[in-house]
Amino acid sequence: MVTVSFKLNGRPVAAVAGPVESLRDLLREKLQVHAVKAGCGQGGCGSCTVLLNGEPIVSCLTPAVVADGQEVTTLEGIGTPAKLHPLQEAFYDNFAAQCGYCTSGMITVAKALLDRNPHPAREEIVEALSGNVCRCTGYVPIIAAIQAAAAKMDGRG
């Protein structure tokens, strides 16, 4: 067992992790961060995506200890019901969240994309989403939502 300390959505946190515990399970089970979803546990679906120092990672395949001393951002840190991020507004407005299970990962990946590339071409959005599986909404409204958010933000990050 080891204590892992890191910044979670801008606030310092600490939790005790087992040697093989994933960052996903630490976030979900010990820190009650439920926007991070368990989809496959194999790095194949992107439902558990979080940002580690701004870069998207699949938290199910990331040992919790990797987060020690780092900055972790989840969907909760991107926006809240009271203060939606433009990406969240665009997903809501464009019906880009049917069952909602992939949505957290989709928005988190899109946030990282727009942070480094505020005006992505459609192909760049598709490439950024290539590790995220959606099974009911369909990718077309998701891509449209990201395009709409990029246009609305117009480079404001």
Add this chain to the structure above:
Amino acid sequence: MKPLGIVGQSVKRRDGIGHVTGQTQYVDDVSYPNMLWLKMVRSPVARGQIRKLDVSKAEAYPGVAAVVTWKDVPNNWYTILCLIGVEPNDEPVLAHEEVMWQGEPLCAIVAETEEIAREAMGLVELEIEEQAPVLDVFEAIKPGAPLIKKWGTNTFTYENGAPMRRVRFGDVDKGFAEADYIIEGTYRITPYEHVPLETQTCVVKPEPDGRLTIHTNTQALYFTMDNTAIILQVPSNRLHMIGGTVGGGFGGKVDVVIEPVTTIAAMKTGRPVKWRWTRTEEFQVSSTSGAWHMEYKDGVMKDGRIVARKVRSLHDAGAYHRHSPYGVTKHSANLPGPYYIPNVWVDAYCVYTNRQPASALRGFGVTPASYAVEVQMDKIARTLGMDPWEIRFVNAYRNGQMRAIRKEVQDATLIETLQAAAKLVGHPLAEKFLAMHSNDWKGAQP
């Protein structure tokens, strides 16, 4: 006239803000203090006799709270569609005499953590005397095939002892004799998996008053409650079922395969229990759609009218009924498609094999029929040298006509849909097809 308030408007999802902020609660987001995790030990072989199932070492493993076996299941022999009169029961909740498919549940390890439960799975001592499995519908219906069902055939028995679902309408032999062409086609669909992003999950908390709070991502809450009550032999008012947002279902979450065992585990231990399937279980164990094999024979006139249709269809239900006997009935009703055919003969078989059970999936039984019907329609058009659009207008059913299953057609829209679709893609239609509509049938057959 008052303007419509909702039709034509874009209405926002009620749960949309929850979805985009990660605040929507799914079953896996429910946890309780002192909660145990459940893992299922499954059959490694497709067919065999269980000679030994010893769970004592697993029970003694540190961190294991209980092992649930068939002895803990009050009513271990069931079928979920008993609620609509499907019989006989054919499936154990937890097997103990024989196994019928690779992945069949045998016993559940209930432990302090998922990791401990996984470790203890390897301590269950299991001996199965393997038997040759039946893995193909054609093998299953051959005379002399190993009989895998207790009632002595490998097919579901429909009304009057028939080994198939029959549809009989008109006189197909007369229709074939009159026809200018006989056009045949065989169509097949493989099984496929729903792959919901959220795997099947159940959390059960025993309450001090004897009730059980059951969080489940079933697609059919009351259906699941009734079946769980039957399996547990308790009044349904003891089961407080809480459904909610389902992270993808597509028919894959209606088989009542997680709630009874999780509930029994909570009753046996007196503690909250969570069972969350792995992605591997979702692929290898959850029911899939079934394979279908459809053989069509159509009698067709030179002007394109289909005057007779005979279909033999075989459905691979896998090891158990689940929803398949009902799916085959739906399927059989749709084999003529949205077309008026005066002479129809259907034999649709629900066949059992030692495969992963099949069950509902999007348009259960109807999708394979539609696929076969429309490919067959194109084949007829090609054979006759007709426009594939026209062959559909010629045969489209109209309001007031009788379908083979003796249901009068109501609210037909095929003609109007074809006209609108042709316009959208810029396909020119002859004046006589543009003049047609679904209410133009005057009583004489077209």
